[in-house]
Amino acid sequence: MPAVKNQKPRGREPALIGLFLILSLIFLPLVGAxxxxxxxxxxxxxxxxxxxxxxxxxxxxxxxxxxxxxxxxxxxxxxxxxxxxxxxxxxxxxxxxxxxxxxxxxxxxxxxxxxxxxxxxxxxxxxxxxxxxxxxxxxxxxxxxxxxxxxxxxxxxxxxxxxxxxxxxxxxxxxxxxxxxxxxxxxxxxxxxxxxxxxxxxxxxxxxSGEITVPKPPSPWLYLGVFIIGLLLGGGSVYGYILYRERKREEELTHLRSDEEKLLAMLKEGPVLQSELAEKLGVSKAKVSIILREMEEKGLITRTKEGRTYRVFLKE
Incomplete structure (x- = not known):
């Protein structure tokens, strides 16, 4: 059989393909990076x-x-x-x-x-x-x-x-x-x-949410105003209490004067025992003592000890 001319050895092509695949596997990650x-x-x-x-x-x-x-x-x-x-x-x-x-x-x-x-x-x-x-x-x-x-x-x-x-x-x-x-x-x-x-x-x-308005701190003038109002209210309360006490005292003095007049009318008829005056005047014994003490200080009556009580005389 005549020799085949220009025929290349068959073992080189698979070897080159294998080498290419190996190099691809080595350098492919680097190419991606x-x-x-x-x-x-x-x-x-x-x-x-x-x-x-x-x-x-x-x-x-x-x-x-x-x-x-x-x-x-x-x-x-x-x-x-x-x-x-x-x-x-x-x-x-x-x-x-x-x-x-x-x-x-x-x-x-x-x-x-x-x-x-x-x-x-x-x-x-x-x-x-x-x-x-x-x-x-x-x-x-x-x-x-x-x-x-x-x-x-x-x-x-x-x-x-x-x-x-x-x-x-x-x-x-x-x-x-x-x-x-x-x-x-x-x-x-x-x-x-x-x-x-x-x-x-x-x-x-x-x-x-939309912006919420943050309350501003109260002005110092507000605190001053509250203090003044509190002061006025407190002062007004004290003043009102004083007026009430004065009015109450005046009413008590009025009652005292009225009781004094009743007592003077009784004494004009003659001396009276202090223990009997509370029942006749329709007041407490303590109030009788207050009335008599004030009348004594004014020089309207005199009292003398008599047993466990006093006999009250109209001072001449």
Whole structure:
């Protein structure tokens, strides 16, 4: 049989395919890891409700670049005012140049430019700005809403909402917070998610009442007014009591004078025993003693001891 010309050995092709498969298995994880320019270790968003119209938003991103990185962009559907940012490198903090531009569909792009981060150099971006539109009216109350969707993996996602004193949290609260903390000047709600995957989205809804007017402390003049009124009422009560006592005393003196006149009329007919006067005058023995003592002081009568009582004489 004639030799077959240009025929290649059959053992080399399977060997090359096997080598390719082995190299793919080794380098495929590395290719996947380099799919993104940076790795987001943690992503945190903090919202502080200032009033029904304004919210202070702070975004903190802990990342490690896989290539040299000097710019980071955040997109938001809400207004951005007074934006400022810093880059925390651990041993120093650098200021970040922030530029806000409106892009397609009314979305705002926040461009943050900073000194170049080298491969593997971890850093934290901190962005703060004032926004509005997240709080809307719903059935006479207020409702906070926030939506976020991630386009790449995130190690830990942290979301926090600060509501100042004067507001009361109402339903709905979606999703249920992982932590609720109350203090004298604020109410804090916190959510935390780990191992966020590309395409994961989160929608937050928190209802709360409109601002409650906190009563102002009473004016010092009010306390002074209450004190003066109390003083007047107390003084009036004392004065009224004094008048009552005076009137009562006058009435008693009137009765005494009337009884004195009756007693003088009796004594004009002759001396009388003191023990008999109470029955004749229709008064108590104690009152008879008072009448006689006063008449004696006035020099109208005299008394002489007679047994266990006195005999009363009209003084000439």
């Amino acid at each position: 380099q799919e993104y320019d940076y790795e987001i270790n943690a992503y945190a968003v903090y919202f502080e409700v200032i009033d029904q119209n304004n919210i202070r938003e702070t975004v903190e991103i802990d990342l490690t670049p896989h290539t040299n990185l000097s710019q980071y962009v955040i997109y938001t559907a809400y207004p951005v005012e007074n934006a400022s940012a810093v880059l925390d490198l651990g041993n120093r903090v650098e200021r970040i140049n922030v530029t806000v531009r409106e892009v397609l569909g009314g979305t705002n792009a926040i461009y943050m430019t900073f000194p170049t981060l080298e491969v593997g150099q971890s850093a934290r971006i901190g962005l703060t700005f004032t926004t509005r539109g997240m709080v809307s009216e719903n059935g006479g109350n207020e409702q906070f809403t926030y939506y976020i969707k991630f386009s790449q993996p995130v190690g830990v996602f942290h979301m926090q909402l600060l509501v100042p004193r004067g507001y009361a949290i109402l339903s709905p609260i979606i999703p249920s917070p992982d932590r609720v903390e109350s203090s004298t000047d604020r109410l804090l709600l916190e959510w935390k998610r780990s191992n966020v995957r590309p395409g994961d989205e989160f929608y937050f809804i928190v209802g709360f």
